[in-house]
Amino acid sequence: MWYRNEEFDSSGLKINPFHTIVSPRPIAWVSTLSEDGIPNLAPYAYFNAVSIDPDMIMISFCNRGQAHVEQFGFELNAPKDTFANISATREFCISMPTYEQAEQVNCTAWNLKPEVSEWIQCEVEMEPSYTIAPPRVKGSPVAIECVVHDLINLPPATPARLTTTLCIGLIKATYIDDQYIVDDRLNLSGVTTIGRLGFVDYCTVGDENIFTLQRPDRYSKRNY
Amino acid sequence: MWYESGKHQEMGITHSPLYHLVVPRPIAWISTRIGTHTNLAPMSYFTVVRDREPEMIAFCVGHRGRAHARLGWRWNAPKDTITLVKQTGVFCVNFVDPPHFEAMVDTAKNCGPEVSEAEEFGIEMADCQLINCSRVATAPASLECEVWDIIDLPKTVESTDHHLVLGKVLAHWVSDDIIQNGTIHYQSVGRLGGDEYCTEWNEVTRVRPDRHKKEV
Numbered sequence: 001m002w003y004r005n006e007e008f009d010s011s012g013l014k015i016n017p018f019h020t021i022v023s024p025r026p027i028a029w030v031s032t033l034s035e036d037g038i039p040n041l042a043p044y045a046y047f048n049a050v051s052i053d054p055d056m057i058m059i060s061f062c063n064r065g066q067a068h069v070e071q072f073g074f075e076l077n078a079p080k081d082t083f084a085n086i087s088a089t090r091e092f093c094i095s096m097p098t099y100e101q102a103e104q105v106n107c108t109a110w111n112l113k114p115e116v117s118e119w120i121q122c123e124v125e126m127e128p129s130y131t132i133a134p135p136r137v138k139g140s141p142v143a144i145e146c147v148v149h150d151l152i153n154l155p156p157a158t159p160a161r162l163t164t165t166l167c168i169g170l171i172k173a174t175y176i177d178d179q180y181i182v183d184d185r186l187n188l189s190g191v192t193t194i195g196r197l198g199f200v201d202y203c204t205v206g207d208e209n210i211f212t213l214q215r216p217d218r219y220s221k222r223n224y
Numbered sequence: 225m226w227y228e229s230g231k232h233q234e235m236g237i238t239h240s241p242l243y244h245l246v247v248p249r250p251i252a253w254i255s256t257r258i259g260t261h262t263n264l265a266p267m268s269y270f271t272v273v274r275d276r277e278p279e280m281i282a283f284c285v286g287h288r289g290r291a292h293a294r295l296g297w298r299w300n301a302p303k304d305t306i307t308l309v310k311q312t313g314v315f316c317v318n319f320v321d322p323p324h325f326e327a328m329v330d331t332a333k334n335c336g337p338e339v340s341e342a343e344e345f346g347i348e349m350a351d352c353q354l355i356n357c358s359r360v361a362t363a364p365a366s367l368e369c370e371v372w373d374i375i376d377l378p379k380t381v382e383s384t385d386h387h388l389v390l391g392k393v394l395a396h397w398v399s400d401d402i403i404q405n406g407t408i409h410y411q412s413v414g415r416l417g418g419d420e421y422c423t424e425w426n427e428v429t430r431v432r433p434d435r436h437k438k439e440v
Binding site (some may be wrong): 017054057058062131140150164184188 | 241327372420
């Protein structure tokens with residue numbers, strides 16, 4: 001099947017498969033503080049690393065659409081709390097979620113009002129970060145402390161459409177639970193992480209579904 | 225353990241573990257074409273950045289570094305993918321399921337610019353519809369993309385150039401084999417650190433706490 005994006009409605013598909021196709025996606029469990037100091041925690045899956053030296057990541061935020069207006073009473077095109085906080089304070093902490101934390105991760109996707117903290121609502125414990133004010137999630141094996149390098153507005157097709165902003169973040173510091181450092185390397189063996197698929201689906205990444213293949217030219221970044 | 229960025233070596237960690245931490249990553253198996261020459265290479269610093277019209281994706285590609293220099297490449301030479309993306313303004317993102325896994329890893333080989341990985345590894349290509357490019361004929365899905373912007377990322381004295389390519393998705397190819405009742409289901413291959421990959425054997429479903437389903 002092939003269709004131009006603007007002709008999706010005549011494709012016969014019920015749901016746009018775009019974010020099912022681009023999978024599995026890593027999950028950024030993003031912690032921020034509002035200007036008034038209210039802590040926020042929410043998962044985002046339009047997220048990836050972009051470079052090493054300096055370590056940088058990208059994460060994309062879409063403003064609230066019609067469904068959020070109708071179901072939760074938000075204003076159309078209002079920024080989500082995470083993005084509003086990042087715009088104001090320029091800092092955010094990304095914790096790596098594990099399978100054991102999946103229910104809590106999902107709980108923090110709740111569309112709550114800005115004055116309600118997901119940390120309390122979803123009973124997630126925090127630990128202080130080292131270089132930035134937003135805390136990290138206690139129990140996550142890894143967390144990265146980020147500051148905004150750039151915010152790029154991605155173009156709405158028409159003025160009436162919703163705004164999306166791509167945040168490029170510079171990593172200031174990394175926290176790793178000491179039990180996952182083996183022979184001077186990060187070794188997440190024993191940790192089951194989770195990834196995002198389409199719709200309401202997630203996948204797990206544990207020792208049982210990892211496989212290894214040497215690159216054809218035996219160039220390996222691991223032996224840098 | 226905690227360390228400031230760039231100081232992992234002082235902690236005894238030989239290489240920045242960032243790409244072991246951000247997992248599982250989706251794989252963009254990117255085809256580019258100039259004349260009759262097709263290039264094919266996998267990239268995993270890749271994500272959706274806008275899921276409403278216009279749909280957009282982003283991927284990051286770095287120039288060749290020290291490990292490549294040891295294999296005889298010029299340090300900081302651009303890879304073929306970014307050269308061709310800049311030259312033609314278009315590219316196709318193909319997706320990888322387990323039957324395409326080995327072929328995808330094959331195309332990670334550092335071939336010279338004169339080599340077409342598609343020909344070298346016998347991967348069947350087909351023409352895209354809207355852009356002057358090829359796609360992997362049997363892939364579960366492909367996205368036809370045009371460049372919206374290419375952003376230079378900051379670097380240190382020792383690091384190579386990195387470009388973030390932002391692309392507009394113009395059209396979707398979806399294999400009829402993965403369509404069931406108007407929705408798609410396919411087993412994707414994800415990238416982890418080192419030489420590791422994963423497939424999603426264990427799907428877990430979570431309904432959002434407020435039961436708000438996106439875009440249904």
